[in-house]
Amino acid sequence: MSIDYSQKIPNNVDLSSNKTLQRALEHWQPAYLDWWNEMGPDKTSTAEVYLRTAISVDPKGWAHFDHVRMPDYRWGIFLAPAEVDRKVNFGEHKGQPAWQEVPGEYRSTLRRIIVTQGDTEPASVEQQRHLGMTCPSLYDMRNLFQVNVEEGRHLWAMVYLLHAHFGRDGREEGEALLERRSGDADNPRILTAFNEKTPDWLSFFMFTFITDRDGKFQLAALAESGFDPLSRTCRFMLTEEAHHLFVGESGISRIIQRTCEAMASHKTDDPAKLRAMGVIDLPTLQKYLNFHYSVTSDLYGAEISSNAASFYTNGLKGRYEETKLGDDHRLDTAEYPVMEVVGDRIITRHVPALTALNERLRDDWVKDVQGGIDRWNKVPEKLGIPFRFTLPHKGFHRKIGIFGELHVSPEGKVISEAEWTHKHRDWLPTAEDRAFVQSLMGRVAEPGKFANWIAPPSRGINNQPVDFEYVRFN
């Protein structure tokens, strides 16, 4: 169970017993480090960051904290412990022993799934690489870097699967993962949301709260896979992913706290006055929420999908918490409600559940996002401020699926192109909104100090005080 750190590549998969695989990964390692140095956090190679490193995959060794230089972080290959006699738990292979090798007929599908997941990991590091220069505190800077090194490790996790189970194709995919670049016109990352910019910390927190939560649900669905190495890899990644969600949820919560404090003490809800005080007014936060929520919703794909159906039937990708659900795990006859647009009305129709698995995973994600929004809303509530954050309608600002060609208001009304053009500035961040948020982004890097627009956290990392020196500069 413990991780062998004496190896060039720390791992708990007995890498040294498979020399071919070991050599292939040791060949990929310097290419990865080159990528990190070129595209990882900007101008930080000598900073010592208080990072969490797994020293074993059992709970006790899970979180070892120390100051390390990021290029020296021990990226490696960690799989959750194997489950004895694990079976394929859904689809037409239900009840068969889980596969330890890739079944030939699913090889290209599984490779595509793994590459698509793997591509998001370096993409987010690239999207966030300049944020260290404008961090609101050392605490936040440390959290950013923790997220970054763990996304890097998630790339390792996926590349391990590609190398170990997909031969030469897998190795080529591993190299391509280091060659694509977020936002590059010629060689972009695979998914649209991962080519968007993360230009400021508000975007970063929204991204980790909303988009990393898509990661959580995708990983959770893959953790159910009948392909056991993928399942074990994803289970361990999920434990790391939780920290990213925390960074986002608490980050926005602290921004709301700071704004609400300013509103309460100055008895105003006038965005202009609040902006003049250097805090982010709540309607602007709502606009950012609308943006990130709608863009991320597209990542789940079309509501009705035959691909999703075959992933399920073939036992490759399950539902969220598949094994905790009490049905036949085959979905031969089950139905699921999906929205449909008739004229200018949005109605709900029942379709075969098997074809609606994208929508189902999206709904699980929506519920989870809503839980976080409810917790954010406790902040203004506690300070006696009537504002509440709400999630826009599922059809709002979508590019993919049944709403892709339509305009839908946040309240869920199908509207004309003209009305959209007229109103969208009230719903999505405008260039002025973004410029204002950008104007607040100055670097605060003194222990215990926080930028004016964000409240300090109520607790430090690993029980350290909030003013701990989370990042040391040399």
Add this chain to the structure above:
Amino acid sequence: MNDIVKQHLIDPGICIRCNTCEETCPVKAITHDSRNYVVKAEVCNDCRACVPPCPTGAIDNWFPIAPGKPYSLEEQFSWDELPAPAATPAATATSEPDDVARLTSAATAGQGGPAPAPWSAEKPAVNLYNEKGPITATVAGNFRLTGEGASADIRHIVLDFGGVHFPLLEGQNIGIVPPGSDTQGRPHHVRLYSVASPRDGERPGYHNCALTVKRVTEDHAGKPVQGVCSNYLCDLKKGDKVQVIGPFGANFLMPNHPGSSLMMICTGTGSAPMRAMTERRRRMAQKESGSLMLFFGARVQDELPYFGPLMKLPKDFIDINFAFSRVPGQPKQYVQDRIRERHDDVWQRLNDEHCYIYLCGLKGMEKGVDEAFRDVCRQHGGDWDKLQPQLREKGRYHIETY
């Protein structure tokens, strides 16, 4: 009585409901509903396997409770945040050492027992260490605050707790047990000292706290006597080890909501909690705006602890009113005289529901201050006897005298 039982609880205000703890728990002691993640007290075996994987720190709470009376799952499901440990009288009654209870009761007798904490006060941790299991602190510094010529020797002593969990809020006390035994061969009684540093430590980033200690050389009647604990503390050298218990006190706490104001009245070493609160506000800068007003009495300027640093604070940050009672050639001035002089501002603060009032120092000042408030009220058509119980009930008036 000192039998401390601790219940493992998850802070719903920090938890992000990621399910990691429930997934990790080897004995299935953690469960959840649509609102909260909670710990089944009867199942949790304190193995702490859930602690390192928790991404938020929300999991890491161990609350003292009365034996056999844990918070039920229903209670935990209903929380938006953890309750203040002091909200359970049973909990403190069973875990607060007898000596501490006796001292607290004497210190707050002037207002009929402790007033409730301000509603926006941070949740204090209490009774983490008792005499059976004290925490060892290291002396990081010991400086004389009073002038060389002054008759009183008041010291600023900094204790460092290293990496051990010992959270403190402004207004809380720690207990010191002097080593050795009395003439009867019994261990010395515990002494309580109010911390003079804010919650993030005397030096931010270091897990330490400051005390303001006056070397006792005579008793209240002026009879020569060597205070056991104060002399022990005042003689400590850098690097010495001290046995500490606590933290104690869940009431004499500062408000934390924006716009809340403080009116602080103290003499001598009663300035310790006032310094802590003032320093907290200074470090929070504009984050907890609200006015600060201080009435501070001493015999002469040289005997007034923290006189220099106080004078350096900007006038628009804190409104300072000194009263000296032994300046040759000048009439005796007491804090109550200053309160009367500033009656307009004092009256306004007595009636501001966001202003919290703290009184700390020698028992003798209590009566004078009470009279001064009565006069201020009378002058403005109010009734102190009606107002005082209301202030107390709302946690706006706190007394700690000795």
